[in-house]
Amino acid sequence: MTTNAPVLDTTVDRPAPSARVTVRGTTKAGHRFTVPRSVRRSAGPVGLVLLWFLASATGVLPESVLASPVDVVRQAVELTRSGELPDAIAASGRRAAVGFLIGASVALSLSLLAGLFRLGEDVIDSSMGMFRAIPWVGLIPLFIVWFGIEETPKIALVALGVTYPLYFNIYGGIRSTDAQLVEAARMMGLGRLGLIAYVILPSALPGALVGLRYALSTAWLALVFAEQINADAGLGYLMSNAQQYFRTDVIVLCLVVYALLGLACDFAVRILSRRLLTWRANFEGEA
């Protein structure tokens, strides 16, 4: 078809279309198979244990180096039946709990004093900075001199390990309170106590919970160190006994129990965080 009419050239003076992007809906991914998140999360650890089992079963990993997972499980059943393992867990758990409570109380009082009062900050914060520079594990000899070799130095070491992460996170949380919120709340008639209860402490809570996670993992770590000191009960006692008889299965079992206890604490804090911090609008990660 030809016409003599002037043809309007629409291509002139018009920028070339740029590359286009299509956004596809993700609400109904129906036909695509997706592995459930829980399965994906456990694939790594399960795979590693499987690898360990295979290495032991084929003899690549001799028992004198590391016992097979089957032996570890067998030991777990045996020691549970004899009551040795539950007793050890109870003794260690008691040390961790008492040490944690003491350390947490100290950290809470110090961080509140330092966070809320200028005088407290001047007196406490610089000292805490100084003490933190001392590696707390290195204090074991001094603690033995001071407290002997019974329960006290073990609990003291756990308490000390717990104090630092909690103190610094709560103190930091208090001091990062939004000044604008404080101003607005004061304007609405909140007094000093009201400000602390409704503004300062809630805004320190996310930091405090991070501190709590660090503190609990430090508590178990401190316990492992502390129980190397002449323990007559607890997981550390079980481990040092096993060491004398080259029982790698018992040693591994104790390490696994330490790890599980630490994981359980971490899980509890995560549940607690989710409960307490529902008001936060946070990035939850990509699917």
Add this chain to the structure above:
Amino acid sequence: MPNSVEARGLSRAFDGTTVLHELDLDIRQGEFVALLGHSGCGKSTLLRILAGLDEEIGGEVTVPARRSAAFQAPRLLPWLKVWRNVVLGLPGRPDRGLAEKALDEVGIADRAGVWPKTLSGGQAQRVSLARALVREPELLLLDEPFGALDALTRGRVQQLVAELWQRHGCAILLVTHDVEEALLLADRVLVMDEGRIAHELTVDLPRPRDLTAPEFVTLRARLLSWLGVHRTLEGTPS
């Protein structure tokens, strides 16, 4: 009408730089005053002093004990549900009924039980207004409360403030840099410059006000010239 606010010889300096300079200010009971000025002219400082948030001043200020404020950011506590934010700081147990009544007045009673993070900007600003008004203030201080809102929402919230003012009869001091907003809402417009009230304009236009009325346009031109903004083209400030 007796005065709600009286400031005499009010001065404020920050590290040797004078921000307020021997300033006098009267606001009558129930009067709506808008305070215009360039940023840094001291208008927010004046508002903070009247709010009682800044006491390092020279001179004398008398303000009603019952006063409250709304700011440019809503400043809601994110860890308290909306209704708890509204009645925050009131004596006695938190009264949800009271909060819901106040939220109803600003048109969002249905959002009483949610977290502040789920509110839009306009909704959060309404909650902030409800929180200020539930205290039945004699003086309401508004520090650019519409500044962060989009144009459509701003218009609606301005309308709401006008209605709330007429219903509650409190004195209002509105700090803004929007000339039209000042003329739409205020009985009297003050223009601040270098820490003083440099100009004063009584707005005698009938409410609700018409942006296109010739009187409105004349007043706007006068305010703009006071602010040092000259118009070279119709509707285009240079």
